[in-house]
Amino acid sequence: MDALSLERKDIPPAIKNGSLTLCVVGGGYVGLPFAALYADLGAKVFVCNRDQKKVDITNAGNTYIYEIGLDDLVKRAVSKGNLAATTDVAGAVKKSDIIFITVGTPVKGDGFLDDSQIMEAAKSVGASMRKGSIVVLRSTVNPGTTENVLLPVLEKASGMKLGEFGLADAPERLQEGKALEGLKTEATVIGGLKFHKKSAEVIAGVFDALGVPVSIVSYPTTSEFSKFVWNYLLDSAISDAQIIAQLCEKLGIDFMEVRSTANLDPRIRMMVAGPGSGGSCFPKDVTAMFALAKKLDIEQNSLKSIELVRVINGRVMAEHVVSLVDSALSEKGIAMEDADIGILGLAFKGETDDTRESPALKVMEMLEKACKSVTAYDPFVKAVRNSDIKISPTWQEAVKNRDCCVILTDHREFFGIRPEEIKKNLKNNCLVDSRHVVDAEAARKMFVYRGVGRGTR
Numbered sequence: 001m002d003a004l005s006l007e008r009k010d011i012p013p014a015i016k017n018g019s020l021t022l023c024v025v026g027g028g029y030v031g032l033p034f035a036a037l038y039a040d041l042g043a044k045v046f047v048c049n050r051d052q053k054k055v056d057i058t059n060a061g062n063t064y065i066y067e068i069g070l071d072d073l074v075k076r077a078v079s080k081g082n083l084a085a086t087t088d089v090a091g092a093v094k095k096s097d098i099i100f101i102t103v104g105t106p107v108k109g110d111g112f113l114d115d116s117q118i119m120e121a122a123k124s125v126g127a128s129m130r131k132g133s134i135v136v137l138r139s140t141v142n143p144g145t146t147e148n149v150l151l152p153v154l155e156k157a158s159g160m161k162l163g164e165f166g167l168a169d170a171p172e173r174l175q176e177g178k179a180l181e182g183l184k185t186e187a188t189v190i191g192g193l194k195f196h197k198k199s200a201e202v203i204a205g206v207f208d209a210l211g212v213p214v215s216i217v218s219y220p221t222t223s224e225f226s227k228f229v230w231n232y233l234l235d236s237a238i239s240d241a242q243i244i245a246q247l248c249e250k251l252g253i254d255f256m257e258v259r260s261t262a263n264l265d266p267r268i269r270m271m272v273a274g275p276g277s278g279g280s281c282f283p284k285d286v287t288a289m290f291a292l293a294k295k296l297d298i299e300q301n302s303l304k305s306i307e308l309v310r311v312i313n314g315r316v317m318a319e320h321v322v323s324l325v326d327s328a329l330s331e332k333g334i335a336m337e338d339a340d341i342g343i344l345g346l347a348f349k350g351e352t353d354d355t356r357e358s359p360a361l362k363v364m365e366m367l368e369k370a371c372k373s374v375t376a377y378d379p380f381v382k383a384v385r386n387s388d389i390k391i392s393p394t395w396q397e398a399v400k401n402r403d404c405c406v407i408l409t410d411h412r413e414f415f416g417i418r419p420e421e422i423k424k425n426l427k428n429n430c431l432v433d434s435r436h437v438v439d440a441e442a443a444r445k446m447f448v449y450r451g452v453g454r455g456t457r
Contacts, residue, residue, distance in 0.1 A: 002132030003097040004166050004198055011205025016042040023096035025089055025121045030172045031102035033067055033179040039077035041209060046092035047085045058085035066353040066380045069180045093128040102138040107284040111291025113142050115149055122150050126157025134166030134199050140227050140285055146220035166199030169220035171227040177351035187213040191223030231285040237271045239312040245273030245453030255453025273453045275408055275434040276317035276359030278348035283357040286310050318362035321434045324450035325404055328430040331448045334403055336370045342399030343376035345409020353380035360408035379413050396425050404430035407437050419446055
């Protein structure tokens with residue numbers, strides 16, 4: 001099918017009746033949920049992965065990442081014959097009408113995002129795509145990548161010019177743990193109306209199939225930079241909450257009460273304070289935005305404010321949580337070097353197994369250096385790369401005979417644990433809750449308790 005010959009209104013029915021074939025290059029936390037959802041809607045979808053083991057897992061109807069609802073969705077899409085995984089990018093692209101690139105873009109030493117995987121994917125896609133195909137960049141990239149990096153590579157590899165094939169940018173903006181829900185509810189931004197209007201309109205039709213709001217902006221550079229801005233504003237809001245939480249502790253009052261009063265104002269959306277922020281987006285996107293601002297010679301005080309967001313949500317809050325552990329232990333007369341610590345949660349946020357840039361790991365590493373021993377439990381994380389941390393099979397085993405329990409991730413399972421059960425398993429009843437999982441008032445009655453932003457009364 002010549003995707004460029006279609007009208008926007010033609011796309012949703014073409015997806016649902018299976019006449020449109022999609023290819024997703026990159027089967028990670030972004031690509032696999034996206035591919036599975038469209039396959040479940042009715043489209044024929046290829047998801048490309050370099051790891052043969054992951055390809056085999058997908059084709060067996062199983063998953064290798066945790067995401068709410070993804071297991072059932074993949075199983076259903078594979079059983080329908082709509083989802084197929086492959087390592088053969090060229091073969092998948094030849095059979096596809098629209099190709100989405102969702103490969104990784106890690107931070108380089110200079111702070112900018114590494115586009116090498118984008119270029120590698122573009123060469124494979126360009127060499128194999130048909131006339132009339134449309135390529136869509138979903139990865140987070142440095143502003144200007146679609147126009148100045150991806151387009152030239154595609155044109156050279158394909159021997160075609162823009163117009164013979166289509167190109168657009170539609171950056172993902174998913175919350176891990178809620179990726180499928182987000183795909184079905186959150187607005188999508190597509191660039192660009194003034195770059196290649198037909199491509200933008202057809203891709204808008206792809207997202208119309210989900211029934212979500214769609215905004216088409218002028219250029220891919222606009223949508224690319226918008227992704228930086230979204231994550232900077234969110235990370236900055238979390239950073240603001242962290243500062244306020246620390247002030248609440250000093251004043252002896254409760255951050256969560258202060259937050260509830262702030263959010264009475266409809267103009268304010270105050271975030272929840274915690275041990276910091278992590279994952280694949282906030283740290284690298286804000287770091288890349290800082291690098292961009294520095295390159296563009298933005299005013300120094302403004303530059304410092306961007307940098308401070310990552311400092312607070314990284315090292316500062318990790319150190320603060322460790323100081324809360326030290327404070328609780330000291331009240332019991334226990335030195336840090338003599339303490340046995342039980343950690344609940346290693347993922348960077350609840351309901352995911354992703355430990356990339358996890359604040360929980362930062363805190364854990366600091367505690368490992370300062371304390372006698374550290375044991376951890378996470379319902380989804382079974383191992384941590386480049387770490388020999390002991391991971392227990394149950395939360396009870398992780399805190400059994402420990403001096404202090406430290407909650408670092410807000411998994412749903414932890415909200416269901418009764419504080420009495422935690423106390424029963426501990427050797428010394430110290431509890432540090434960085435995620436507001438345990439009711440603070442109840443915890444103060446049972447434990448030597450410390451919480452991020454929680455005052456002493």
